[in-house]
Amino acid sequence: MTTTLASHVAALREAGRLAEPGPFGEAVLGHLELTLPEASLTVALADGLTLAYAHPAVTRVGPAGTSGEDAALRVSGTLPRVPYGATSTVIVLTEGPGGPVLFPVDPARTTVVPGTNLAGEPRDTLHLHDYAVSAADVRPLAPGELAEAGLRAALARAALIAGAAERCVELTVRHTTTRTQFGRPLSRFQAVKQEEARLIEESALIRAAVDAAARELSLVGVAAAKAQASASVAEIARIAHQLHGAIGFTELGELRFATTRLWSWRDEEGDESYWATRLGREALAADDVWALLAV
Template sequence: MADTELQELAESIFGDAASSDTGFDAPLWSTLEETGLARLTLPAGAGGSEGTFADAAVVLAAAGRHAARVPLVETDLLAGWLLHAAGVDVPAGALTAVAGDLEVDGGRVRGQLARVPWTRAAAALAVLTPTRVVLLAPGTLTITDGANLAEEPRDAVAVDGEAVAVAPAPDGAAGELRVRAALGRAQLLAGAASGALAATVRYAGERVQFGRPIGRFQAVQQQLAEAGAEVAAASAAASAAAGAATADGMAAASTRFAVAAAKARTGEAAGTVARIAHQVHGAIGFTREHDLRLWTTRLWAWRDEDGSDAEWNAEVGAAALAAGPAGLWPLVTGSP
């Protein structure tokens, strides 16, 4: 499917489902399953559509732009990949995944997991321990409800029961799981920043002060231009990371560097765009009744999830130092 067709499809699906509710959007998830977008990058043998990471970037950006309430990253890029890579059959339904240290004795599993995303909506939970991949059904989980700032589920989970499956962890799984999560989060951040900017430009054109829309005032125009530049930079960084993953594979050092830069850059943009959006909206933007919160709370929450700006910037810096003077330009440009 061409990028334009995929983008039109994603915009149509997420646009029709957009709402200010919280919690899992089951009808939207059903539509994503029917259209093959829920498991876009997984192979056909795992129930996937065999799409690329660039395809996933298009869909995730649209999901962020419309504040979709579904575990796309968790199902497709994380749990589905992890289980398939470990040789475990990927179950149907929404999935979630987390890295954690569980006590595994044969098929019996016990332990505690913190801030697991979307557990309440998931048909199964995949856990990457230091040595194993464990697939757990909801019946083995005791969930204590939690949430991030955007009111997305981030639950505390107590595990005690028989696993559906236990398999050896693939080589390098921990590192790749972290990069995959950061890549997905960067796409969502870029999309949410775009959504916040669009809402702010729209409001600036509608809100009249001193006899004219506030968007005609130079100070407001300057703020909108700054936010627009941040959105462009975030989108470019996220797109470059998805392109690197598609071209070089997720395990490549070039992909890890591009993802580190993308997660840091989209996180930085998130703070600036959210600040300007609220400055332009004024007090009304801080009310729960106003839709601006759908984007800004996600920007604030997601920039600290799957590695903060400081963590990924440190990785970018370390890679630059390791490359040395001769290798810096090829590292930054991706050239040989």
């Protein structure tokens, strides 16, 4: 059964709400007809790698190394901060010597530098030293497939942010309705009501933008969704922690599991400045800006 983009986004939003661990690589690769291994998958959209044909072809046309006897590659370089990179099969998408390619990387054959993000999720750096990729493991990609993978990765992160934002709303509303001060629930105070309304509004903005982008994948839709998601993180975290008070900062407090992920995911796959810039460039290049924005 084919899983639609909207289904992936819904699942990722719920994973973000529940703070479920995992790299969720399948959501990024959903547009490719791949036979994926049963093992956990993570995706690295890489640039800066050095790729060369493992068996260069000898031809009379072009410089040496511009073609190969087969698709086998030798790869060197660094894959920085790969989600769960030390414990997952890493699917690398990058530009190869003959165009975009996809291939798996076994972390056991690389030099791994363990790392984490603010939420404690693994973000491991893998160093490849003349890493051999067999011809059978190399899949050529169309430029459009590589670009779509980048959009899917950003939308996946925005969907996770949407889920974590909803969790902040749930926890904050529960706290303000059960916590009493001066003989009445916090939610009865006008200042608290106003801040809660802003919190709900920011969460709703993210969800609306993410759902719109999931209906029809496009650069404009994804740029708007990720820009909105990343931009809303600061306000959501501020309000949620302010209304929780000191209890929201405790090590095992439920709110911390949501907000540390929000702060971490905000920058991953491009922050709000990056995607706002891309959206602005699309608008400047468009013949009809209103038609672009009304998509």
